[in-house]
Amino acid sequence: MRLTKTFSAFFQSEKAGGLLLLFVTVVSLLLANSVIQADYIAFWNTEVGHHSITHWINDGLMTIFFLLIGLELEREIYRGELANIKNAILPIFGALGGMLVPAGLFLVLNYGTATQNGAGIPMATDIAFAIGVLSLLGNRIPSSLKIFLTALAVIDDLGAILVIAIFYTKTIAFDNLLIAFSIMGFLFILNRRKVHHLAPYLIGGAFMWYFMLNSGVHATITGVLLAFVIPFGDGGKNTASYRLQHILHHPVAFFILPLFAVANTCIAINPDWHEGLSHDNSLGILLGLVVGKPLGIWLFSFLAVSIGICKLPNDLKWNNILGAGMLGGIGFTMSIFITLLAFKEDGEAVITYSKIAILIASFLSGTLGYLWLNFTFKVPEKRLKSKK
Template sequence: MKNAPLFKSFFDSEKAGGLVLLFCTAASLLLANSSISGAYLSMWHTPIGSQSVEYWINDGLMAIFFLLIGLELEREVYIGELSKIKDAILPLSGALGGMLIPALLYFAFNFGTATQHGIGIPMATDIAFAIGILSLLGNKVPLSLKIFLTALAVIDDLGAILLIAVFYTKTIYFTNLLISLSIFGFLLLMNRLKVTNFFVYLVGGVLMWYFMLNSGIHATITGVLLAFAIPFGDGSPGTISYQIQHWLHKPVAFIILPLFALSNTAIVIGKDLLHTITENYSLGILFGLVLGKPIGILTFCYLAVQLKLTKLPKNLSWKKIAGVGMLGGIGFTMSIFVTLLAFEDNEIINNSKFMILIASLISGIIGFIWLSNVLKKKNNVALE
């Protein structure tokens, strides 16, 4: 595997980042429901310029997270698990099933209601949390399983990004969009001319983000576009793409995503929990993530192998893929992100976030227990 050192760096940062996210989420929930709840909630709505702290985290800092996702996707396409069509089909199939089936389950609960627009909420997998849970299993986890989960989650995030760009854009200001895309075109030209000066892409990226922010299309899309404008070269440690991706791992894992978690999980838990859990959108999120994800991922992977479009890697089994499917039900970052775009009612947003946390917790627990048993049995057989 050509990019093994960078993959290990990515996996390790996401692994530790997942545990940090877990701590931040728990802390934020406790503070939001404590005696200092009012002060804690208002802190995230403190204005900086014309917008709140929470806004700048979601629309500004998260663009850097999307840049990292884009760089990882680019690397996978050029020299990673997605570079060979035959190898890419398995995680592609899993990701497709992991998006379609949860979306259908959500739609089934919310068809014809005011909340059917939230169909994209259960479609995404949180890389940091999923890898964080997988890492708790230690050295028992084969490398092929780590790679499969990472590739699946990266493709999943790309699907969520496309969803945001196409379905969650209300009004488009074409002049600003055209300027932003023109800057993107200029950066692609610099790429073709083999310009590797970091500041050219930094300045271009900031300008592209500014005009995209004012175009009506969510500004975080800029991160992914910028990733594909940055020269990849041969993917070696000396390339600008490698260096940026390597440098971004820790700031994203330990600053940006924790800030996102803290600001977006400041959820006041209402007294009428039964009412919250039985809302149509709540059931759609719960069943979409907890059931839809593993069913979709396992079924579509199985069909791809049966149709001989791809084959199961040597160290993978259907039980392991089922376990990955369960971890795929950890939506968190992208699910919350889509929630903020799908709904305007604060109560629905708050309740949806709460259900995402519940569904992600259930998925993480059953995925961990399932894989722990599967990998334990395999190791016992190997010892015998």
């Protein structure tokens, strides 16, 4: 299976972005536990316009990340792997299993407790990290597995967005929500009138974000909604959707996501940090990401093939799908994002323990996925000898 130029560019961007995320996360954790700990953590909590710097990153800049996710999802639906329903069914089923099984395992431990709201945390996959780890395996990985993991992660992101919109919205100010959707309706009319300049959509999107922020629905949802009213056309290089997606790739991968990682992993790790891992919430996150993700992705993919609604690509085996499922357990960005929403009223301790559990689970998932795929795609000894 040949990779399109758009997908290849996307894969390379996510690959480099994932490696950068790993680097800045380690640096942030080191600074947060160094001699400058107090000043470093205080900086991210500095208030600017009645909100902390971290808050502006999470509710403001991350909207741009969700805009890019929306544009990528739209492209996948119209021209990518999801355009062909037969090709799309396998990653769709895999993504469903990768959301439902981890959430179920989390709820087994946390249902009826104060932390049951965190069920969405292990449902997410960090596409940048997952692709970054996959890229370390080089050209041995078939393009079909790269496409499967990428499509699965994009669908996963859509699932996470729906979870945020439905389950993490407490109170709604319907007047502001109505204004936000009215602006969206106006932008849709511009789309149908074939207005291809980006300016009115971006300006309208900024107003949409403001009213969505004040509606009670999480403001980052604006990014996804805006993506689907920006003209897609034939998806070519001259379309508004393609131009904006191309513009956003590098700023998101190399600035917004690293900044989010730095701001949200400045965690002061106390000597008794390991005690938090025994909490049902932390155990639910660890179990959901490390066990639930690969189990759910493999099980639902196997089910879809077994009942005959899709087939496994010829160059893949079921142990390869299991390895991709392990990489799906790298929650990181989206898992931390959902943690902040799920436990914003439960105190800093719960959030800190959840972040530590996410970091450990993501590290374990990435390491296990790399080792497993490295073993399953091991270069045959004959080929190694022929290269010498």
